[in-house]
Amino acid sequence: MFFDLDFALKSFPEVLGGVPMTLLVTATSILLGFALGFLIYSLQARKRRWLTALCRLYVSVVRGTPLLVQLYIVYFAVPPLLHTLSQRYGLPLKVADIPPLAYALTAFTINTSAYMSELIRSALSSVEAGQMEAAQSVGMSAWQSYRLIILPQAFVEAIPNIGNMFLGLIKGTSLVYTVKLVEVMARAKVLAAYGLRYIEVYLVASLIYWGLSICFEILFKKLEQVLRVGSRKLKAI
Amino acid sequence: MTKAENGTDSTVMVTLRGIHKSFADNHVLKGVSLSVNQGEVLVIMGASGSGKTTLLRCINYLERPNEGEITVGGFTVRGGRAPKRDILVLRRKTAMVFQHYNLFANKTALENVLLGQTVARKTPKEQARELSLRLLERVGLADKINAYPSELSGGQQQRVGIARALALNPDVVLFDEPTSALDPELVGEVLDTIKSIAAEGITMIVVTHEMSFAREVASRVLFMDEGAVIEEGEPQEIFTRPREERTKKFLRRISADWDYNI
Ligand SMILES: Nc1ncnc2c1ncn2[C@@H]1O[C@H](COP(=O)(O)OP(=O)(O)OP(=O)(O)O)[C@@H](O)[C@H]1O
Numbered sequence: 001m002f003f004d005l006d007f008a009l010k011s012f013p014e015v016l017g018g019v020p021m022t023l024l025v026t027a028t029s030i031l032l033g034f035a036l037g038f039l040i041y042s043l044q045a046r047k048r049r050w051l052t053a054l055c056r057l058y059v060s061v062v063r064g065t066p067l068l069v070q071l072y073i074v075y076f077a078v079p080p081l082l083h084t085l086s087q088r089y090g091l092p093l094k095v096a097d098i099p100p101l102a103y104a105l106t107a108f109t110i111n112t113s114a115y116m117s118e119l120i121r122s123a124l125s126s127v128e129a130g131q132m133e134a135a136q137s138v139g140m141s142a143w144q145s146y147r148l149i150i151l152p153q154a155f156v157e158a159i160p161n162i163g164n165m166f167l168g169l170i171k172g173t174s175l176v177y178t179v180k181l182v183e184v185m186a187r188a189k190v191l192a193a194y195g196l197r198y199i200e201v202y203l204v205a206s207l208i209y210w211g212l213s214i215c216f217e218i219l220f221k222k223l224e225q226v227l228r229v230g231s232r233k234l235k236a237i
Numbered sequence: 238m239t240k241a242e243n244g245t246d247s248t249v250m251v252t253l254r255g256i257h258k259s260f261a262d263n264h265v266l267k268g269v270s271l272s273v274n275q276g277e278v279l280v281i282m283g284a285s286g287s288g289k290t291t292l293l294r295c296i297n298y299l300e301r302p303n304e305g306e307i308t309v310g311g312f313t314v315r316g317g318r319a320p321k322r323d324i325l326v327l328r329r330k331t332a333m334v335f336q337h338y339n340l341f342a343n344k345t346a347l348e349n350v351l352l353g354q355t356v357a358r359k360t361p362k363e364q365a366r367e368l369s370l371r372l373l374e375r376v377g378l379a380d381k382i383n384a385y386p387s388e389l390s391g392g393q394q395q396r397v398g399i400a401r402a403l404a405l406n407p408d409v410v411l412f413d414e415p416t417s418a419l420d421p422e423l424v425g426e427v428l429d430t431i432k433s434i435a436a437e438g439i440t441m442i443v444v445t446h447e448m449s450f451a452r453e454v455a456s457r458v459l460f461m462d463e464g465a466v467i468e469e470g471e472p473q474e475i476f477t478r479p480r481e482e483r484t485k486k487f488l489r490r491i492s493a494d495w496d497y498n499i
């Protein structure tokens with residue numbers, strides 16, 4: 001039999017059980033990546049030449065190398081590094097105790113932060129200069145202007161791009177089985193090898209990724225609609 | 238010394254002394270000095286690129302003058318390197334109405350008028366709200382308080398902009414061509430609003446090319462060319478008997494445009 005429907009159906013709940021881990025990695029990397037990305041953006045905006053150059057280099061390297069390679073580098077470079085450190089300073093760190101999740105989150109956060117810093121820059125520059133000037137002209141401090149006027153508008157502009165990044169990351173997490181983290185893809189691989197039924201299980205995995213993507217696409221659309229209320233017809237004018 | 242009391246003449250609201258401003262090697266303002274008394278309406282005219290907008294923006298430090306001194310309501314800030322705190326104080330004594338309105342796009346009309354009071358001036362919320370509603374009614378927008386800028390016409394947006402400026406109870410309101418971005422049929426409503434607040438004795442500096450407005454409302458008209466004040470006087474005087482050749486030329490040109498518009 002080419003396609004064993006029964007096996008596919010039976011493996012479905014098993015593979016679905018990996019969804020929480022997939023989402024955990026995605027959501028956490030987006031949040032941490034946002035924080036780190038914002039830091040990189042603000043360092044870059046400092047106008048210290050060497051800082052700017054350093055940030056540019058970071059962004060360029062991270063964006064110019066595959067996620068899988070970054071994952072491997074973190075996975076293989078961190079343990080010996082930690083080992084050396086713990087020996088030298090006598091820290092009670094056991095490399096074997098580091099959970100796979102930590103490797104995955106580190107690599108994904110680094111990866112996301114590079115894209116985020118660019119995203120933040122373009123979102124902020126999409127807000128017209130006149131908005132900042134108006135805020136200053138009524139006597140708001142820089143922080144008040146950002147908090148009340150600039151950031152809310154920039155955030156709405158950024159939502160579609162954050163959404164795209166989120167969808168990309170969901171699919172990107174299918175790589176983390178390589179560092180022994182068990183999510184949707186890892187479960188699928190194990191089941192497939194166990195039952196020697198590859199098509200069935202990978203089809204199930206595909207459906208699950210696709211379903212997740214659709215859900216989050218809708219979610220981000222809704223979020224944008226709700227938050228854009230203040231500039232509903234701005235584009236039409 | 239950056240702070241000084243202007244104790245000599247209590248009726249002077251704004252004084253500029255020797256304002257210079259350059260963008261890279263483009264020397265835009267070449268030592269502009271002027272003063273505006275309390276309740277006066279000073280209209281500034283001049284050819285495109287003569288530095289009118291730049292001058293206005295220097296008064297509330299949206300543009301940092303390279304040299305010179307700005308005094309508003311007795312508070313003085315120098316050009317060059319002014320401390321942030323002083324700039325903030327200066328900005329809280331002035332208000333600006335922009336050519337392109339620049340209403341906060343993510344805030345309603347009411348919030349636009351409210352924010353400067355509650356956030357920058359820490360006015361109690363209830364009191365600020367009351368004043369905002371009163372001002373929006375004054376500019377004829379009582380029924381639009383919950384509309385977002387994108388839902389308002391240009392004329393309505395500019396009237397919200399005027400209410401937002403007045404809400405700050407500023408020592409001077411700066412207008413930068415408040416009607417030049419408007420469709421012709423909306424110019425009247427905005428000019429009428431400005432006239433009515435001028436009649437209340439609010440000190441204003443208005444950059445505009447609306448001759449009839451200047452004739453009717455201006456206490457004084459000031460002509461700028463190439464970054465300097467070339468002529469200044471009462472509207473009747475200056476429109477009918479301009480002394481400077483450049484003023485004459487400019488007036489001929491804008492009244493020609495005026496004729497063509499009709
Ligand atoms: N931010 C800026 N950076 C560089 N140059 C500027 C800037 N703002 C103004 N300028 C230059 O300063 C000069 C005066 O400009 P300004 O906008 O003050 O003229 P204006 O009198 O308001 O003209 P208009 O009637 O067209 O509004 C122009 O040569 C302009 O190119």
Ligand SMILES: [Mg+2]
Nearest residue numbers: 289290291414
């Ligand atoms: Mg101008």
